[in-house]
Each structure stands twice: as structure tokens, then as C-alpha cells.
Amino acid sequence: xxxxxxxxxxxxxxxxxxxxxxxxxxxxxxxxxxxxxxxxxxxxxxxxxxxxxxxxxxxxxxxxxxxxxxxxxxxxxxxxxxxxxxxxxxxxxxxxxxxxx
Numbered sequence: 283x284x285x286x287x288x289x290x291x292x293x294x295x296x297x298x299x300x301x302x303x304x305x306x307x308x309x310x311x312x313x314x315x316x317x318x319x320x321x322x323x324x325x326x327x328x329x330x331x332x333x334x335x336x337x338x339x340x341x342x343x344x345x346x347x348x349x350x351x352x353x354x355x356x357x358x359x360x361x362x363x364x365x366x367x368x369x370x371x372x373x374x375x376x377x378x379x380x381x382x383x
Contacts, residue, residue, distance in 0.1 A: 286330065287322070293332045294321045294339075301340065308343045311352045 295317070298309060313320035321335070324342075328334035346352060359365040 287325070290325050290330050290332050290335075291318055291321050294325060294335055297332070297336045298339070301343075304347055305340065305343045308346045308352055309339075312343070312346070 298306075298317075298321070301309070309317070309320075321339070324335040324339045325332070328338055
């Protein structure tokens with residue numbers, strides 16, 4: 283990774299350090315211990331433009347908060363029998379390839 287990319291990650295990291303607590307909690311759930319890699323994804327998506335990547339990341343985190351994504355698995359799915367029948371009928375797993383840039 284080039285020096286410009288590392289600078290962009292640093293700048294985005296500084297901006298993320300200033301976000302409000304709910305956004306920071308959601309960001310921690312998103313990055314799951316890998317904040318640098320998560321910031322790289324958003325920077326790549328916005329062609330290394332730090333302000334656009336920050337805006338996109340904050341909008342994504344706000345969407346997660348508004349839709350209670352971080353707490354969706356904490357709530358039980360009722361009725362349990364319906365959940366189990368649907369879950370049992372679904373194929374579980376992902377397959378495919380990703381293009382490394």
C-alpha cells in the first residue's frame with residue numbers, strides 16, 4: 283500500500299475518532315477488530331477521497347442505527363417453530379470469488 287493510501291487511512295481514522303458514541307459502537311460492530319481494513323474498503327469505494335469515504339461510512343453507520351442492525355440478533359424470532367422450519371429449509375453458506383484490486 284502506498285504512502286498516499288496510508289495517509290488517507292490515517293485521516294479517515296482521525297475523523298472517525300470524532301464521531302458520536304452510538305456511531306462509534308456501530309463502527310466497532312462493523313470492523314470487528316479490523317478498523318484499518320474497514321476504512322480501506324470505504325476509501326477504495328470513494329477513490330481515496332477521504333471526505334466522501336467519511337460521509338459514506340457515517341451514512342452507513344446511521345442506517346445501521348436507524349434499522350437496529352446491531353441489535354437484530356439479540357431479539358428472539360417468534361414463533362420459534364416457524365423460525366426453525368424456515369431455517370431448516372434454507373441452504374446456509376456463501377460461495378464465490380472476490381476481485382482483489
